[in-house]
Amino acid sequence: MGKVMVDISISLDGFVAGPNPSLENPLGEGGEQLHEWVVALEAWRKVHGLEGGETTASSELVEESLASTGAYLMGRKMFSGGEGPWEDDPNFGGWWGEDLPFVGPVFVLTHHPREPLASKGKTMTFVTGGLDTALAQAREAAGEKNVAVAGGADVIQQVLAADELDELQVNVAPVLLGGGTRLFDGGAQQAVELVRVVDAPGVTHLKYRVAR
């Protein structure tokens, strides 16, 4: 069976999004700086239908992550791009557009039931049965591959609190965002074990095994 993983970009001060996120700017003020390193990579651009890009020490990690991911678990706000009336609108297709940038099926943990979205062979399924149900569905879909907990921070915190997280990679961008959404916002004390450090242009990758 695969692992349950988190692979997420954070600021040096621990934020996964800047202040005042909106539907137009779901990453919040300055939040795009967290992802500059990955948007520049050919390995990432290819999956998102974009041309060009560079190859850095991060490329191998991104390729490894994409190759090992079988399914995604995602929170409702990450699907919808924020909080707002659109969440309840069954015609709202989420913030992700038609070219869903995922390498496997996505399971969205939500209280808002809706029919699955399908676009160009990719699917987003909405699970209202709680974390355990969503994780079980994602695990079954992933098979031997990993379940990537895509975010947001609250669903990552739920997975950690439920003792279901195997590995956590934080990609630390060299910026202080000063406010926004924290990756870690309280929780239990827990030891982790450093697996790997990779120092790359515009980012430092720290991968940890979570002691369970």
Add this chain to the structure above:
Amino acid sequence: MGKVMVDISISLDGFVAGPNPSLENPLGEGGEQLHEWVVALEAWRKVHGLEGGETTASSELVEESLASTGAYLMGRKMFSGGEGPWEDDPNFGGWWGEDLPFVGPVFVLTHHPREPLASKGKTMTFVTGGLDTALAQAREAAGEKNVAVAGGADVIQQVLAADELDELQVNVAPVLLGGGTRLFDGGAQQAVELVRVVDAPGVTHLKYRVAR
């Protein structure tokens, strides 16, 4: 002129102390885990009058930091070990005991005037004139060497907000403390530049230059 530096241990979730700090346990619950890597080092133990210890990839960094430090700036709570009636007691000698573990004079930023403490050739001076005054005194005492902003988090945040910080090294311990005192708790957005990553037993050192 020397630099103004921070060199501080934090948990993966961004805390410099665990929950519920007290005079008996100023690092809070679980907070001692942040410092296990340094307490184990011969380089650190020597300065603190302790025997034994090991040499790791961290040793050189600790030696470099000690050799380059000419004076310290410290917050009131870090001096007193927490908040309490002892802060106002002129007979209270602080939490640090008689063997002050510093390689230069310490300037404590406080609203509580008191006479300087001196012990075995080392001094702690209490500055009530505000951050600029305390920093000026520390800079003068440091001469060509650096001013180390020892903490706590609030004085580090003040130095950062005043645009007086040159370099920031965070020593990330592999633990989630789940609560306590955050190193970063709001502030302005600010770019930083990674200078160096050192992966050592029990800790990952990330050193940044602060863009000013």
